[in-house]
Amino acid sequence: MSVVVNTDRAATIIDGKSIAEDIRLHIAEEVHQMKSTVGHVPGLAVVLVGDRRDSESYVRYKTKGCEEVGIKSLLAKLPGNCTENEVMDSVARYNEDPSVHGILVQLPLPKHMDEERILSVVSLEKDVDGFHPLNVGNLALRSRKPLFVPCAAKACIELLLQSGIELMGKHVTVIGRSKVVGLPTSLLLQRHHATVSVIHAFTTNPEEITRESDIVISAAGVANLVRGSWLKKGAIVIDVGTNPVEDSTSDYGYRLTGDVCFEEAVKVASAITPVPGGVGPVTIAMLLANTLDSAKRVYGLSD
Amino acid sequence: MSVVVNTDRAATIIDGKSIAEDIRLHIAEEVHQMKSTVGHVPGLAVVLVGDRRDSESYVRYKTKGCEEVGIKSLLAKLPGNCTENEVMDSVARYNEDPSVHGILVQLPLPKHMDEERILSVVSLEKDVDGFHPLNVGNLALRSRKPLFVPCAAKACIELLLQSGIELMGKHVTVIGRSKVVGLPTSLLLQRHHATVSVIHAFTTNPEEITRESDIVISAAGVANLVRGSWLKKGAIVIDVGTNPVEDSTSDYGYRLTGDVCFEEAVKVASAITPVPGGVGPVTIAMLLANTLDSAKRVYGLSD
Incomplete structure (x- = not known):
């Protein structure tokens, strides 16, 4: 395969599809093994x-x-x-x-x-989405361990770790504070000893805070919110947004786009997830992983 | 009483003792009323x-x-x-x-x-410290309501609110992430729509982050950690630290000091809590308030 290497200005595109594929293969193996064992x-x-x-x-x-x-x-x-x-x-x-x-x-x-x-x-034992308040509390308390961590939060961390990005001590800004993504992601990042800032609709100077962050995780649900000017040179960008925008060239009349203005961000960031093909497939893989973990607990196969 | 007004460089000292006294008077009234009613x-x-x-x-x-x-x-x-x-x-x-x-x-x-x-x-119904994971989860999830919020976190917010400080949209840095103070304070601040950064021992550039914050709440447990140079001019400082430092002039051989270098901070901040006499007395008042609330729930006197 021939690879066209661009200038040093193009970020690495983090390939969520391929990461998800690897996770699914591993899960499929474990499911197969479970079936033969129990x-x-x-x-x-x-x-x-x-x-x-x-x-x-x-x-x-x-x-x-x-x-x-x-x-x-x-x-x-x-x-x-x-x-x-x-x-x-x-x-x-x-x-x-x-x-x-x-x-x-x-x-x-x-x-x-x-x-x-x-x-x-x-x-509580089947809460694979991790939204039960006891799971959220056990996620927040670092001395405890939740049964399940919400899938999108796990996906963000997995994408970072699989890309070889160290989290300890890094300044990470999470945009959005929903229970589905922003909140659990900020809590999970803290378990990895990141320094976390959470910004949201009431934040007066969002771009100032993101511009000082090593990693930006956006889950605001606003198309093209994060411009290139919001990012520090070399920042890592995880885009959780999936916002429908009108597109007459698409068969459906719309296409999905992230929170991040990709064309601008790709010139500033050192690594970025695309939408689609970034966080989405890994989130679904994490749901399968949570379901597998739950079954392993039931059948006494947990590590 | 004659008051010597300093230059415009001296911060308002937030009087925790007096705020606690007011809260206690109010609680005493309610306890008295409870006794006569039930x-x-x-x-x-x-x-x-x-x-x-x-x-x-x-x-x-x-x-x-x-x-x-x-x-x-x-x-x-x-x-x-x-x-x-x-x-x-x-x-x-x-x-x-x-x-x-x-x-x-x-x-x-x-x-x-x-x-x-x-x-x-x-x-769970008697957890006045608010450390039960279900209370922590319900604090983290803004659509739910915890039975109890940890006392020191409540005290920090109370000191800010009673001092007329608006939290919505403010950038607040919380130093420390313990379950006793840092974690619940960061969660409670988010319920008040503040923009929250949590920094800790692994943070590489703590002073850079605090220097951009409107409000700094320190619960690190390190004497004189926060220097004047860590603060933005006009910032508000809540000092939760109570660290024993040697002091030969004291009867006990030591005295309690905060996380913040008070002499420096008072020249930069617009308002600051002293140690002792700041967060401490209000934290105890909040413990009494949590106990009262619990009894009111039991006797059907809740609002």
């Missing part, structure tokens, strides 16, 4: 409420990911006008089902539902 | 293991604080060579005792004991 495979159950097209496609990716590594996948699909109790019943049934080791309630739920109330029903 | 007062139980002089004096302050506001205080004093199970038995008895609304295990415990294991026994 006669069971891990099972992941997804509860999907309503018919949001983005949620449906995320669930499709997750189901496909399961199939590829031999994890059994189950799906409860409920109409958008069902009741909170019906959703909680679905979760409760999966809690009881011994063939299910991970339960995932696809977010966002319809607006009339109390998300926290529904998520509280997910058994 | 015939009970709040109760705080302290478990003290060993004979560390600093721990003994902290416990004395807490007990004295209880007496002043009419909260019943109980003390279980165990020898340093007792077993983990004996400590857990003490906690368990207080869990069962309906006259106890708050339980506090004085830290640090002797080195041979598993602190996390012992703290796990404290009933």
Whole structure:
């Protein structure tokens, strides 16, 4: 293969697809081994409420990911006008089902539902999304160990570590503070002894803070928020954003783009994840890894 | 009283003693009212293991604080060579005792004991220190509400708010990341929509980060760590440190000093808490407030 080496100004593109592929191969091996040792495979159950097209496609990716590594996948699909109790019943049934080791309630739920109330029903031992407050507390307390760490946070760290990037002592700015990405990522980074700044919509000088950071992880959900001028020369950029933007040249009329203005950032950063093909596939791989870990705990195969 | 007004270079000294006094008066009123309404007062139980002089004096302050506001205080004093199970038995008895609304295990415990294991026994409803992982998780998740927030973290925020300092959008650097102060303070600040950076022993450029912060909260436990040169002109400084330093002029041979080099900081900052007389008394007031809140929940008097 011939590689065109650009000037020293082009960042390394961190290949999330290939990293995810390696992780999946490893998981597939372990699932195979589990099946021959204990006669069971891990099972992941997804509860999907309503018919949001983005949620449906995320669930499709997750189901496909399961199939590829031999994890059994189950799906409860409920109409958008069902009741909170019906959703909680679905979760409760999966809690009881011994063939299910991970339960995932696809977010966002319809607006009339109390998300926290529904998520509280997910058994702590099957909380592969890591959103249970006890898992979050155990993630925050460095002397404890959570059963599960949220998948996108794990994916960000995995991308950095697999790229040979040292975290200890590095100044990392996390943009966004959602429970799905920003919060757990900032907590996980601190377990790796990074210096962490969390910025968000109320931050008055975001670009000033990012410009002094060795690593920028953006999970704001705002297309092209992070410009080249926001970055220190040689910074490492992890882009968790997947924002739909209009694109008449695409078959769907839109395409997905990250939080980071890639064309600008690639000239300043030393390494950057693309969107798509960066954090996304590794996040799904981490969901499979969490499900595998859960099954290993149940069958006494944990390290 | 005549007041000598200095040049514009002297910071306002935030008077923790006086703020604590106001809080205690308010608590005393509520305790009095509780007694007349339901015939009970709040109760705080302290478990003290060993004979560390600093721990003994902290416990004395807490007990004295209880007496002043009419909260019943109980003390279980165990020898340093007792077993983990004996400590857990003490906690368990207080869990069962309906006259106890708050339980506090004085830290640090002797080195041979598993602190996390012992703290796990404290009933979630009596965890006035706020160290239970579920309380920490509910503090971290902004859509949830913890039953208790750790006292020192609450004290830092209270000192800022009572001094009329707006937190939303401010850049706050927290020095230290212990579960007792740094971690919960950083989480609580984020609930107030501050932009938070957490720095610690692995941070390579601490002074660079503090120098860009509007507010610096230091809980590192290192005397005179924060020099005047670490601060932006006009910054606000909350000093949680209480470090013993040798002092031959003192009756005890030592005196307590903060993390911040006060003489230097007072010339740069716009407001600063002294040590002693800053965070300390307000932290104890917050312990009393947490105990009162717990009793109010039990007797159905919560807002």
